[in-house]
Amino acid sequence: METYQIYSLTSAILFIIGIGGIFMARHFIKKIIATVIMGGGVFLSFVSFAQRDAITFADPVPHALVITGIVVAVASAALALALARRIYQLTGEETFTNDK
Amino acid sequence: MNVFFIIVSVFLLLNIALGLFRVWRGPTIADRLLTTQLFGTTGMAILIVLAGYLQELTLLNVAITFNVLAILLVIGLVKVWKIKKGDTP
């Protein structure tokens, strides 16, 4: 087993944990954390394949993609946080159970 | 020498794994937060060791980035608890 394989398998596990978290966690913040974990899994898979394809240096394209992706994911998470906090501020709700 | 560095890294990681037991056990929130801190310090140590092992000095930049932002986190933490203290009479 090679290094990259360990991480690519981990990436699949983290991806699934993230999906599970998004569906099963109730608190907004936890749902948002779950999306970030899911993203972490996705980025891990990119980078693990980059390490496999290394020649003199690791494949730079996935690295660049992941940097872009992390920043994009953080921007969405920040927006989600703003929405969640505003909802809590206006209604005191911190889960979706009572919305309508 | 490389073998030595690997052993040290593995040892430090095991250290973290042991510390995670406290996260699981608790009993107080403070205990659980403590372990995150242990993770932080040990992580820095691992980064430094890996920098030597991989002969990649740029790893030190990763550690510095983490560190300066950790200070920001700590200050944020002060703020959070200050607000909460304001709520408790």
Add this chain to the structure above:
Amino acid sequence: MSILIDILLAIIMVYLAIQCLLTPRLIQSVFLFFAFGLGLALAWVRLGAIDVAITEAAIAAGFLGVLFLDALKSFAPKVSVKQDNLEDIYKLPRRNIKSLILPRVILVLGLALFLFIALEAVWMIPDGGGLTASAEALLPQSGVEHPVTAVLLNFRAYDTWLEIGVILLGLLGVFVAGGIKLYKKPGASKPDPMLRQVILFVTPVLFLFGAFLLYIGKTGPGGAFQAAVLWGAIGILLHLGGKPIFAMIPRWLFHLILTMGLGFFLVLGFLLIADGRTLFEYPPAYAGLLILIIETLGAISIAAALTAIYANLNQMEEETNEVEPTT
């Protein structure tokens, strides 16, 4: 032998991720999230992605961590704190658990199946070879020596440009969601003397280290985004220390700083098109210089946007102004 490190790290990461989502207390989730970020950064290091590790440390664990911490302040209950033990503050309301069991069992089984397929897919992946060779071949023409910077700011500059736009867009979204609180001076909070000392000490370090990361981006791991977060941290610190910089400068200047990176990138692209080239096709002789200018302006803009996102979120609860109904 060194694979032991990876296996242990993988186990720790998976444990942290699960624990982070399962733990009943929010504050602990957030702390475990930092730890997860650190684990992920170690994984990037093990995979030789130093740039990604710095980005992860800076923005995913650092900046997002600060945002989450700040959110904890907001989610602390505003009433009946004194009766309860503080431990219970972040405990979630308990609801009827029984009704949730069946759907959850189905979901978990489905996810397990999905995991199985995913693992198979990842395990059986053919070797595509990647783009290392072509990146290496074209690197000398890109104007920089570090391959990741070359991809980010030259080969795939379009993505990076859109990404700077996404951060600006995120800020606009935060404005829409939380109201524009940025320009208001925060309530009279007496500045903490110790905090002021820390800020005095840390700010120059942040600035210098950010500039250093920006500068070495040309030749090694580092670059605009990482620098931007460190510079953004300065703004956040100043905000925390009672000096909200964006409330103190004129609005047009703030907007100029905010849009400078995106705007310069775009106007440059249009000029290149007018010159008969394509968007972001730098003249080879000036590529290095242009990339440096773009990175610097971009870093300042992103830093401003990150600071503004934090400041706006931080002041969100300052006063509750009810929004009048519209539709």
Add this chain to the structure above:
Amino acid sequence: MIHLPSSPFPALLVGLPILMATLSLFFRPGGKAAVGLMGSILTAGLALIAFVEVTQRGTVIHILGGWEPPLGILLRMDSLAAVFIGMTAIVGVFISLYAWGYFRAQETSAEGLPLFWPLWLFLWAGLNGLFLSNDLFNLFVTIEVIGISAVSLAVLTGKTPALFAGLRYLLAAITGSMAYLFGVSLLYGSTGTLDLGLLGEVLEPGPTTSFSLLVITLGLMIKMAGFPFHFWLPPAHSSAPAPVSALLSALVVKGAFYILLRLWMEVFGVSLTYAAGQLIGLAGAIAVIWGSWQALIQTSFKLIVAHSSVAQLGYLLMVFPLLILAPGVSADSADWLSPAWTAGIYQVIAHAFAKASFFLSAGLIIMALGHDRIESLRDLVGNMRITALAIGIAGVSLIGLPPSGGFMAKWMLLKGIFLSGQWWWAPVVLMGSLLTAGYVFMLLRLAFAPAREMNTFRPVPKSLEIIALMLALGSFLIVFPADSLIQFLESSGVFGSGIESIIEGGVYGND
């Protein structure tokens, strides 16, 4: 090497709206609207010029930074992209004009409201970027641009239901795009390229390809509110301000469909299975029936329209099974493929016009009545004649009665269904039309019914009513150039000739 003419238009189509959005940030609310409207008109004009350019020169490309794929990114404007960009331009400029009047007529102090203009221009840039993109990762970035701006627009009023709906929408959107990105990662890992054209040539079937097909399809289905993942759409679309609902329903969800269609036709050709097609078709069929039924039992106008969107998007999903023949079955006619996917495009356009008109009318009704409960629609004809007419015309197109654009779409869909020998989808199409007729006629009956009590209709600007009517008429007018439009679509040489030949011939016409 790539032998296609180069043109600056693709880059300008993305750059111009962002430039105007950035500029508009510098102005106060009134100025924001003026710059925003100017930006919309300029972008629409540019889009139409680019459209004409494509009709004359054929597919044009723009190699960003001068770096050819696989390392660089290429913008490609073929006839399919041109049609989508043209549709966005026409619908977009009408909605912009409407929004200009609509937000001026509102007396409101919601702070975020002036940010409509920069957000909408960003959204437009994202849509153009998506239609032009030829790179898997760049598609991810554009769908994130679209997603973030769409959510921000949806919560523009800052009211609680909108916030809940917006957060739900955002979480669904993030999940969808991350799932998509996981598929992209696996595709890149197994082929070493992100360019759609090159990917289609080198992709080989296998467990990895199948899994990436699965996650990409699921991710995009979440984004386009395909059946089991439609939960976020009705609340998000119904709680947004009227022009935003129109944008979200008419344009935003179509972006995900566009990617899905391109990927299925151009990239995954070899690894598609009959079962996969049938499954996605089944999801579409359930969406058609379920969405229409839900629309029938709603009591507020905007919720009816929003649920109707779920149903109409279901028709789009039903295109996918028609692209793949059952093993062993040969089609009756050689060109079974073309009616199927052009039906999808026609459905997209017809639905964009009709649904935009519907939501704009809903905005007017809310402006006049203060709410949108349907029992108050009585005597709409007497008070708001033009709006009632717009609802009627758009409704007819939604049902699919001749000679509307909706009819063209459904007729071609049926043609594709019978040519591909998958007759079992036909009853669903008819059933969907019947249910659609149910709620459209329910609305019209109320509109014509005499007023029971004194309904107080406040006057609304006539110009806004005319905009809604023109969009409704648009859903009819698109029938007339149907033949040339279909010919134009097929001329791109991408889809027209069937999946196999794409794989053999390559996409860039290279040799």
Add this chain to the structure above:
Amino acid sequence: MMIKEIITVILIVVGCFFFLAGTLGVLRFPDLFSRLHALTKADNLGLGFIAAGMAVYIASPWAALKILSIWVFTLLASSTSCYLIARFQKEQEQPENRKEQE
């Protein structure tokens, strides 16, 4: 083996010992404050030794400076946060908050 490497090994082994002590302290000590004490002292010392060891091994003044700054910053962050955690716990032990303890 060079003398440099021997020094490195010794320093790092000592550092690891402190880390182990810290972790064991966290695991075994009965109450939070002694755990806190163990962790802060031991880990900061441990990190210091490991940092010193690696600085000797890498033997470049620039890297040594960076390693030193890493150590200083970690000290700063961890001591502040330890102080915070202790204060947090103190607040919890105020009479009106005493309910759940161990």
